[in-house]
Amino acid sequence: MAQLKNYLFIVFALLAVAPLCFSFKTQGGYLYPQFYDHSCPDAQEIVKSVVAKAVAREPRMAASLVRLLFHDCFVQGCDASLLLDNSGVFLSEKRSNPNRNSVRGFEVIDEIKVALEEACPLTVSCADILALAARDSTVLAGGPYWDVPLGRRDSLTASLSGSNNNIPAPNFTFPQILAKFNAVGLDLVDLVALSGAHTIGDARCTSFKQRLYNGKPDVTLNQAYASELRTRCPPSGGDHNLFVLDISSPFKFDNGYYKNILAYNGLLNSDEVLLTQSHSSMQLVKQYADNNDLFFHHFANSMINMGNISPLTANQGEIRKVCRRVNHYY
Structure with a gap:
């Protein structure tokens, strides 16, 4: 009986750390592809479905969704700060020189978020949506597949100055x-x-x-x-x-x-x-x-x-209900 208890303890211990075998350590915690397997098992399929429809309507959208992730992660890390509209507290990164009249695809992210909120309210972050949409867009255009580490949370603020200063310009050396x-x-x-x-x-x-x-x-x-x-x-x-x-x-x-x-x-x-x-x-x-x-x-x-650049994890940030604004203003 004692041997059985010890065996079960080892099995449960291994199961507890199994996701970490495929995880990526960040400053705030771990990201791993199985993050939503129990809390929102259809999350990745929902994202993939909406992205596929968007790219079918407009093939250019694949590149636009990949670019959103670049321009988000280079400012404050991968925290969906790029998606925030102006508020009474901060100015949107959408107004920066690299983003104004340039980044696009926000309506597709909104569509994904609506679908996810219907399936799993306040569960899947906008930051993770950006990461998944970039992967799915790449695959739809004929590029490689990769397992996206997940578990990011959304920022409570944006940085217009960071967006102006941190994103490489097309005329840079x-x-x-x-x-x-x-x-x-x-x-x-x-x-x-x-x-x-x-x-x-x-x-x-x-x-x-x-x-x-x-x-x-x-x-x-x-x-x-x-x-x-x-x-x-x-x-x-x-x-x-x-x-x-x-x-x-x-x-x-x-x-x-x-x-x-x-x-x-x-x-x-x-x-x-x-x-x-x-x-x-x-x-x-x-x-x-x-x-x-x-x-x-x-x-x-x-x-x-x-995608591992300074994500918010654990109790940092929040899971936005609407990607364009923090929950406080919803």
């Missing part, structure tokens, strides 16, 4: 971009792999116009490509005209982005500097251009790394 990544705990591989998200999506004329009209030809930009860009991105006006980031396969998540960079067909300055301003990043660009599987593997790992 390589050292400036790497410094922004290092500041949130990401490294060179994360930088080059995550830049591969530009294999889908669009950029506005204003994001690269300086490359076309700087007084002399940009030697890091294919001049035939530059001439084509000038037809819809004039010296003045047209700032909001959209251009695909990957001219070879704009809606397919693949390594075409890196092949474009090698041919000097990277749309943004921040794309091409991966080849021209760092030997280490150049080597990674060449490896990813040559090996799609390697790119997929590194991208999935780096998305997990980015």
Whole structure:
């Protein structure tokens, strides 16, 4: 009988820590893919279903939902602060220079949240919705799958200044971009792999116009490509005209982005500097251009790394009922 009790104790102890075998330690606690298995078992399927409908309506939405996670995690960590509208206490990050007239997809996040609140009230955080929507969008576009560590909670505030200062700009030099990544705990591989998200999506004329009209030809930009860009991105006006980031396969998540960079067909300055301003990043660009599987593997790992930036866990923050405002104002 004593042996049986000891055996049962060991079994229950192992079961208690089993989720931690697949978890990721953060400053605030653990994140793990099985977080909602009991509290909201259909959570991931609900997110996947809404994202699939949104991307079917508009393929560009896949890139937009991936980008939301980037712009959220680089400011205060992955806490859904980006989703908050203006309040009497703080200004929304949506008004920052990197986000204004740029980030989109908020209505899709709202739709997901409504569905989750119907299934499991006040259970699934907006921060976790962003992480899952980014993964599902990547897969729908043909990219890699990864198990998303879950258990984030939502912030009670936003940081307009943080959004203005922490998100890398499209005209940054390589050292400036790497410094922004290092500041949130990401490294060179994360930088080059995550830049591969530009294999889908669009950029506005204003994001690269300086490359076309700087007084002399940009030697890091294919001049035939530059001439084509000038037809819809004039010296003045047209700032909001959209251009695909990957001219070879704009809606397919693949390594075409890196092949474009090698041919000097990277749309943004921040794309091409991966080849021209760092030997280490150049080597990674060449490896990813040559090996799609390697790119997929590194991208999935780096998305997990980015999703682990300073999340709120345990009793920090809250689970918002509506992603656009804290519960106090609901």
